[in-house]
Amino acid sequence: MAKIWLMKSEPDVYSIDQLIKDKTTWWTGVRNYQARNFMMKEMQLGDIVLFYHSNAEPPGIAGLAKVTTLAQPDPSQFDKKSESFDPKATAQKPNWFCVEVGFERKFKNLISLDELRKNSKLQNLLVLKKGQRLSIQPVEKTDYLEILKMEKK
DNA sequence: GCCAACGTTGGC
DNA sequence: GCCAACGTTGGC
Numbered sequence: 001m002a003k004i005w006l007m008k009s010e011p012d013v014y015s016i017d018q019l020i021k022d023k024t025t026w027w028t029g030v031r032n033y034q035a036r037n038f039m040m041k042e043m044q045l046g047d048i049v050l051f052y053h054s055n056a057e058p059p060g061i062a063g064l065a066k067v068t069t070l071a072q073p074d075p076s077q078f079d080k081k082s083e084s085f086d087p088k089a090t091a092q093k094p095n096w097f098c099v100e101v102g103f104e105r106k107f108k109n110l111i112s113l114d115e116l117r118k119n120s121k122l123q124n125l126l127v128l129k130k131g132q133r134l135s136i137q138p139v140e141k142t143d144y145l146e147i148l149k150m151e152k153k
Numbered sequence: 154g155c156c157a158a159c160g161t162t163g164g165c
Numbered sequence: 166g167c168c169a170a171c172g173t174t175g176g177c
Contacts, residue, residue: 131171
């Protein structure tokens, strides 16, 4: 069964509108081991992605994507010009991996962090926890279904 | 292996 | 722009 994930992106850097244009994108630049392990070890084809706009006005869930290719070495770790360059990584022993995600649907209205907070049914949602900086988070199915309900309101 | 110092994230 | 919270680094 497909798992559900929340993936953060700063819209100034990469927004859901850009994903609409690109149709798919490699989720490069993740440099946190926990987030990497989710992509590397747990994500499966067809997993659902809640596309979250962080550092945005307002922050919130902008729409849906899905995992279209399993984890591959993140090319940005080898690119000296990239901010995500990792001098310790080699082609034989890459340190970082990324999946490819494809656009599914943009919500008519962004579901803001504020709205999510106000929904008392979403107490398990990690993004609502104080100090939760992890850029890729697992989401429980019940929470996902509840979020979809919020979209229709 | 501890932990202080530092860098980053991300809401506000 | 501020700063709390967190992850990582590196000296010991």
